[in-house]
Amino acid sequence: MSTTLPVRNLEEANLLAQAIVNTIPEPFLVLDADLRVLEASRSFYEIFKVEPAETQGCLLYALGHGQWDIPALRLLLETILPERVAMDGFEVDHDFPAIGHRIMLLNARKVLYDESDTMAILLAFRDVTERRAIEHEKQALLERSEELRLQNEVLLQEMKHRVGNSLQIIASILLLKARAVSSDETRFHLQDAHQRVMSVAVVQQHLDMTNGIDQIEVGTYLEKLSAGLGASMIGDNQPVTITVVSDSGMIPSAKAVSLGLIVTELVINALKYAFPEIHHQAAIAVRYTIDQNDWTLIVSDNGVGKAPNQAPKADGGLGTTIVAALAKQLDAKVTMKTDPAGFTVSVARTLAAAPLLEAA
Template identity: 85%
Template sequence: MPTTLPVRNLEEANLLAHAIVNTIPEPFLVLDADLRVLEASRSFYEIFKVAPGQTQGCLLYALGHGQWDIPALRLLLETILPERVAMDGFEVDHDFPVIGHRIMLLNARKVLYDESDTMAILLAFRDVTERRAIEQEKEALLKRSEELRRQNEVLLQEMKHRVANSLQIIASILMLKARAVSSDETRFHLQDAHQRVMSVAAVQQHLDMSDGIDQIEVGNYLQKLCTGLGTSMIGDSQPVTITVSSDTGMIPSAKAVSLGLIVTELVINALKYAFPIHHPEATIDVRYAIDQDDWTMIVSDNGVGKDADKPPKADGGLGTTIVAALAKQLDAKVTMTTSPAGFSVTVARAAAATPLLQGA
């Protein structure tokens, strides 16, 4: 059964209504049809710094020396509300003489009585000034963050451009020096240094194609890198096919740098030493496999291999040192195998006893 309020007469009903109004924590007004204040909540007096004697019975627009004579409020009460029974979330942005700038959301209700033509208007106020300030501050921070991001992108592109130019200048100087010196040994070392610089430039160029993305698709990256190496280093006297096969997966750009340098170093060494004589089916094979955090990369060729008793200069030389240092950065191990069928280098980070790929 519905519960009825214990009201026995009009006086008790007015007393109950007055108590309800004063219980509401937000500013609240009851207006008559002429927009005069019939009742105001205690929170209304406290927040807007007005006295009951200067409020009850007064026209709303005259309250507080006209501080409520607001065009937006007039629009609500005189134009919108007459056409509706209720209005929610009507925003009023105003500078009040005592309490300063405030943003208020107004909820309005018309109360129509069946037994008379009289009407009352209930008007509730919710101060959202602080919330709006937080929203504006957040929007400003986001805008500033976006501006900083764009500035960083411009600086990053400028840095990449300067790095690429610097590498090209260094490589050109090394090549000029190599052509100018008379010592064959010095010329060999200068040419070797030139190739190292060009390998770094190649890795940097292919990473630039990712447009600063932190995660890079490894198969596509290795394919483009090897294609670039083949185009720049394979001559007509000894054609060499470079094949790339890889599991699909994303790797961080920092890891891609080390992997790219390792592949570049191993491919360059294979091109330099694996085919001293013409080989009709000369091939360098690059393979990469992923299993969660474990991975294996193998660079193999079908060239002359290595003499176990007298290894080529690359074995134990600068190239091997570079590959070992890069592998250590990746927490990986390097294994080299040789046979009459060619030479293979395995770089693996594997928790299991054996790598994911078997050597060629």
């Protein structure tokens, strides 16, 4: 079965071709081999503000008082297209007298006839002026955003340095005061405050090393914190080994501060009270495990432990109060266990967390 359209003569063929051209929504031209306009679409006349009488049969470059005499268009039609059958997406950036500045993408096709040496050129125009403007605006916004990001990074680094310096100054003042006072109790309190400030300073220092803003590698952080505590608090008269075993993982800096303060309190308490006498194998272990969204922090020692009547309560000493408050911030449960092998404190966050503070 033939699918050929029933075109009976040349006149009908021309009418059909004209109808097809006029249905194309974008500007469209049919040129002969000499680049004279054979046909133009209705959208071409409407968009470029030209009349059929001034268009058909005219040289393309002469249309609209020469508005199409564009170097880029000449390059396409006279240099590129003769070497090719087709050309797609050729960009023309031009100021048209009637419609102003426009950016056009041109698609060109050569039509060769088998029965003669004549040739036609099909030329379609797509206006991408608005799209290019949006792209340029987007690029400008991206560049501005990058500039602001770099400025914020500089400000953040400056802020981090100032915070670090301030913490060091506060810690130094506390340490100087601790050395100056005559009361042992006051000295101990000032030393405790010094260690708490230093535990926060370790977080800030670790952020500098990891170039992070809100995430810290927990294992490295706890190792550095424990090493700092040991260096500042362990004396020659009673050596104590502090070991850290941790699952690898990133935690928010706010959580790291709370965990660091908890570890600081528990390690300080162990160093103060777990070894009242010389213990040649004195050891404190810090363990941190991660199970999906749950985690457990355990600080244990092999010291003397606590007598049953010394079991901590939620309203106990300052260290106990601080640990309980920090655990509450982390939605965690505190469990304390004492036995002949030593003393263990577990701070755990589970989906079904138990009461805040328990003693075993």
